[in-house]
Amino acid sequence: MPSSDAYDFRRPNRFSREHVRALQIVNETFARQFATVLSTTLRVVSQASVTSVGQTTYDEYVASVPNPSLLAVLSFDELPGQGVFQLPMDIVMGVVDRLLGGPGGGNQPSRALSDIETGLVRRLVQRIVLELTYSFESLDLVVHPKVVNLESDAQFMQLAPPAEPVILSRFDIRIGDQQAVSTLCLPFATLQPALDKVGARTSTPRTGADSVAARQVEQRLYAVPVEVTVAFREVSLTSSEVLALAVGDVLPLRHPVAEPLSVATDGIRVAAAVPGSQGQRLACQVVSA
Template sequence: MTVQERSTTVAPSRSSVDVYDFGRPATLAREHSRVLELAFETFARQWATQLTAKIRVRSHVTSEQLVMLTYDEYAASLPSTTAMVICGFPDTDHKAVVQFPLSAALSWVVQMLGGRPTVMDDERTFTPIEQALVKRLMSDALEDLDYSFNNLLPDGIALSAMHYNSQFAQAAASSDLVIVSHFSIRVGDHVSPASVMLPSELVIPRLSSVNPTTPIDNAPELLRRQVHETPVELALRLSPVAMTPREVLQLSVGDLITVPHSQDKPLELVIDGNVIATAAVGSNGTRLACVLTGPTSPEESP
């Protein structure tokens, strides 16, 4: 091995192993995901309408991704300094979070007070007046969230606190599973990321009652039933003839193709290229039909 070859040799990377708890699967059932996606899309539309009315600048909110994470993973994915609106529910200790950049909220406040649309690069915390205006915006947004989720959340969600450090805002235990929806908020020409976090222990049981998942105890029976009831295309064909591409390209109207199928030989009943039986041409009233003459012999089976 030369020096150049040695220098380009890449050491094998170490594979990482993630511990998976089958008692607490960190994935959403397909039925549950669809219900939550629809709820978050409804909330995005309502939130955009509310922002447009309050800021007086055309706004658009898009729900981009729905994931299930631990709260520690969610907090680690956020900027160290950001606006985190902690929301509480009556008769429970569970918390929800609405998160968005401080700079975006400061820009909203400026426009609410009649200022010109501008991109704020400042990530400072809010003044008392700014915080009051942001809380007013969030109170309306929480009403939209409550409306969008209907029976999936307890009635009476309300703003309970506001934090600026994602590492210190303990809205849940580090290992608790949470449902997170990521959004993009476009106000005028400026786009900002945002997210909404909901506790899975509060939402999943309600999802199960509203849209129960399909039980998997009888999965083999369901699979067999699906196979038996799946439509397939059945064809009746003569014995195939082999031709070269040149011969095919030279075919024209009136040419005669000799098929190696004798007159007394049954035709082949075929599914997806596989011969399953033999049959003869018949009729059923005014329609053509085929009459089964026998199964495929072992030497003819695919």
């Protein structure tokens, strides 16, 4: 029986923990923007959340896509390769129904889109994938995705060799009472330059620009104003004694004359000082820290 942690040389894992965390942030940002676009366009409460981010091969992805589906082929001017944004056809038909003034939901036909339906959906999908521009900013990656084509059968797409490693993100989406799973598939080679930078940032010690930024923060902290108090020992009184205080009463401080006063900030004692004056103002001289 093969070990559960056996290494598959046919599918070498190119992800590190840093890569997974970085891509999780990208996809969570995209999911929030995805839901916002659906809600504002369809005027119905919509939600989207990331369920998984991982590596697979292109042929395994194609085999997992339901037929028919809405498959938006994406291109990136700044990056090599093409990606795929997929939506289940029943959700898409519900979207078309809402865009045409219908209630959406219910039993929707499972078929390829007509020319009119394609025009309606294409504009919405283009708005959704444009949110990737904002999402990938966390990787210091500038992308401007475009919808090249809309397909309904993944078998007709030849975007990468079958064994090509791809990054597959899955999203749970809800539009009104409809719920389904959407996917975003991007070739690993497309994002590899940005992921390599992530690995370099996490493995490089804090030198250069990072250390300069740290010094600047430290210098700014030294310039932050802090309220300091100089006080005698605290005095405890009963409620009746406080209420009985009147002009001319003498309140013993019980602070020895030879004992320094306490210098404190935010309730924490930082030094001791003796009282005095400087010119026309009261002052104190720090005698110990």
